[in-house]
Amino acid sequence: MPEWSNWSGSVRANPSEVARPASEAELQSVVAGAAARARKVRVVGTGHSFVPLCATDGVLISLDNLQGLVSVNPGQSTATFWAGTKIWQMGEPLLARGFALSNQGDIDTQAIAGAVSTATHGTGPALANLSSMLTAVRLVLADGSVVDVSLDSDPEMFSAVRVSMGALGVLSQVTMRVLPAFRLYERSWAEPFEACMERLHERIAANRHFEFWWAPPIDMCAAKTLNPTTEEIGIRDTEPPAGLLKRYINPERVDWSYRIFPSERNNLFNEIEFSVPAGNGPACVRELHQMMKTAYPDVLWPIEYRTVAADDAFLSPHYARPSVTISLHQAAGLPHEQFFASAQAVFANHGGRPHWGKWQSWSADRLRDLYPEWDRFTAVRLRLDPRGRFMNPFLERVLVG
Ligand SMILES: Cc1cc2nc3c(=O)[nH]c(=O)nc-3n(C[C@H](O)[C@H](O)[C@H](O)COP(=O)(O)OP(=O)(O)OC[C@H]3O[C@@H](n4cnc5c(N)ncnc54)[C@H](O)[C@@H]3O)c2cc1C
Structure with a gap:
């Protein structure tokens, strides 16, 4: 079985397989195939989280073959990227089209989907975390189907998926609000x-x-x-x-x-x-x-x-x-x-x-009181993934208790 560890070496796992789909259709078939074999699925960005978010003995999916700029919509000031794009890969293509992310964190090695999924942030009192830059996502669900999610299409699902640690499905693309380059x-x-x-x-x-x-x-x-x-x-x-x-x-x-x-x-x-x-x-x-x-x-x-x-x-x-x-x-x-x-x-x-990506020892029993919309997130999670296909022991602890 392949061995996987996070950036700091504090988390190790032995997934039964590591899949690196090179198209959205391939990603859908990896997820559907895992469901057919009753395997758990976790998706990894760059493995820069300090907690066992990505650890699994099931199928670990890396989107390192799903990277790059898909399109820019200058009229709406949005840019769509494949979800496996590293943050360092976003700056140049955006600048070439006159745009930039409004803020970034301390490093730019994370995958954009991994960063938004834990609410990664930079600093600035008027600047919210990276997940708040999302205007739409494409999400591969537990049965392998894919949905476009935005505030207009499904506000409940959109508000849940923005910070969801891969517990609702696999993001294949993210669309983000961008600013004129500065x-x-x-x-x-x-x-x-x-x-x-x-x-x-x-x-x-x-x-x-x-x-x-x-x-x-x-x-x-x-x-x-x-x-x-x-x-x-x-x-x-x-x-x-x-x-x-x-x-x-x-x-x-x-x-x-x-x-x-x-x-x-x-x-x-x-x-x-x-x-x-x-x-x-x-x-x-x-x-x-x-x-x-x-x-x-x-x-x-x-x-x-x-x-x-x-x-x-x-x-x-x-x-x-x-x-x-x-x-x-x-x-x-x-x-x-x-x-x-x-x-x-x-x-x-x-x-x-x-921070969802950093050390903490609390479980859902304690965490749910800190989040006014906890039950709404849970309702979306149970609607999208009733069998817990995307769960692992760490998520069971922090999301279920
Ligand atoms: C050196 C260092 C510096 C850091 N600096 C900052 C900082 O400045 N600000 C800050 O807030 N945090 C910071 N962090 C934390 C880091 O940004 C987060 O842990 C981030 O989530 C890591 O991104 P990643 O791509 O490595 O994701 P991973 O750690 O690989 O995954 C994080 C989560 O995202 C999920 N995920 C990944 N890809 C997808 C996808 N395609 N679809 C659905 N879910 C997905 C995973 O399942 C997991 O739950 C830092 C971490 C390190 C090691």
């Missing part, structure tokens, strides 16, 4: 934690994108702003940053948005991230800062602090509330469970909802 001016700098906290509200309000990383061993932050500009592409300041924060501080520069958003993450780690109501962000990060200094002084990895606008996907962690997301990290291979469990307890004090 350049970003990036500035980043280091400053003490308290100085960063003092000016937090002001900086979030004054910039399209603001985020900071706090480095525990030196109690310093790397802060970053990105703002649209019409200036020429280029590097403004080449002075190399020093010390521990080096990897979070780029030279001041201007470039097309899709080249500015992603960073390189070459060292493997595991991660926990929760979204808290935006107003709770400062108190929550202060409590985590204190927790790391007193109880986990050996953890060298930073805390990341970002903002996300509210949206209306049933299972979005940012559902109906402007949010702050806070993430903590530990090197892959080092124990992280106790550290993350302590952080999770802090997040619970501040109304936190976990």
